[in-house]
Amino acid sequence: MKVITTLGDMAEYILKLTHPMGLVPTMGSLHQGHLELINRSCSENVSTIVSIFVNPLQFLPNEDFDNYPRDLNRDLEILKKANVDTVFIPTVTEFYPSDFSTYVDVEKFSKKLEGKSRPGHFRGVATVVCKLLILCRPDYAYFGQKDAQQVLLIRQMNRDLNLGVSIVTVPTVRDVDGVAFSSRNKYLSNSERKAARVLYQSLLAVQEVKSSSVDDLKNAIFKSLTKEPLIKIDYVSISDPDTLEEISVVNKKCLVSIAVYVGKIRLIDNFLLDNMWR
Numbered sequence: 391m392k393v394i395t396t397l398g399d400m401a402e403y404i405l406k407l408t409h410p411m412g413l414v415p416t417m418g419s420l421h422q423g424h425l426e427l428i429n430r431s432c433s434e435n436v437s438t439i440v441s442i443f444v445n446p447l448q449f450l451p452n453e454d455f456d457n458y459p460r461d462l463n464r465d466l467e468i469l470k471k472a473n474v475d476t477v478f479i480p481t482v483t484e485f486y487p488s489d490f491s492t493y494v495d496v497e498k499f500s501k502k503l504e505g506k507s508r509p510g511h512f513r514g515v516a517t518v519v520c521k522l523l524i525l526c527r528p529d530y531a532y533f534g535q536k537d538a539q540q541v542l543l544i545r546q547m548n549r550d551l552n553l554g555v556s557i558v559t560v561p562t563v564r565d566v567d568g569v570a571f572s573s574r575n576k577y578l579s580n581s582e583r584k585a586a587r588v589l590y591q592s593l594l595a596v597q598e599v600k601s602s603s604v605d606d607l608k609n610a611i612f613k614s615l616t617k618e619p620l621i622k623i624d625y626v627s628i629s630d631p632d633t634l635e636e637i638s639v640v641n642k643k644c645l646v647s648i649a650v651y652v653g654k655i656r657l658i659d660n661f662l663l664d665n666m667w668r
């Protein structure tokens with residue numbers, strides 16, 4: 391497995407890679423969710439690059455950049471076992487030199503939902519992904535449905551900037567109790583980890599509601615989430631899955647998104663709801 395840490399080495403290396411090539415951008419601290427993306431890329435491409443980069447630009451000043459879980463040796467073992475051919479681990483100082491001043495803002499999506507709660511977050515996401523796509527020049531890039539808004543934003547950026555990459559969305563991978571795998575889960579105490587189950591339970595509860603009223607659907611989610619005293623709700627949203635505009639009547643497929651705090655840890659989850667009952 392080739393490990394590349396400088397932009398110059400990557401620029402040379404991509405000239406020799408065999409295509410099709412898939413890129414899987416990650417912030418490391420790998421789990422089964424990441425592995426699903428990686429296995430998809432390895433099975434669909436001749437070459438796969440996995441990037442590991444904790445991107446300072448997408449963390450707000452009050453967020454956990456310094457404390458974000460990092461375990462490079464374990465990550466490299468996992469990637470070796472997964473038969474990944476290339477790992478790209480750029481340094482922050484080379485990726486964002488001190489005079490760095492170009493940012494990508496996907497205006498249509500960057501201010502809604504997660505963007506409202508975490509202003510500036512998506513400017514950081516779009517900028518890092520844009521740079522990774524330009525540096526690595528993949529045919530395919532893999533992203534998780536777990537971060538549904540991120541996928542929409544990257545698809546839009548890819549179209550707007552004519553980056554020419556095929557964006558692949560991989561379904562959310564969940565632990566046996568329904569909790570979506572996330573690097574931040576390791577910061578949950580035992581009781582918080584148990585409490586986190588209610589996220590997926592609330593998304594299952596909404597599927598049982600035989601009504602097309604968004605209020606009825608949201609009430610089912612609130613009822614489920616508020617049963618758990620360790621949970622503080624940030625937002626519950628039911629939106630058009632193409633535009634993220636909030637909807638009032640469910641008459642087509644919609645995106646149910648939730649963001650909550652379990653103790654100090656912020657978790658998100660989502661579900662694409664069809665209009666089977668509506």
Ligand code: AMP
Binds near residue numbers: 423572
């Ligand atoms: P991260 O390292 O958290 O930035 O995630 C890297 C990629 O893995 C992103 O495209 C995420 O959406 C994706 N991802 C994270 N968790 C999951 C999961 N549980 N299931 C599927 N994809 C995931």
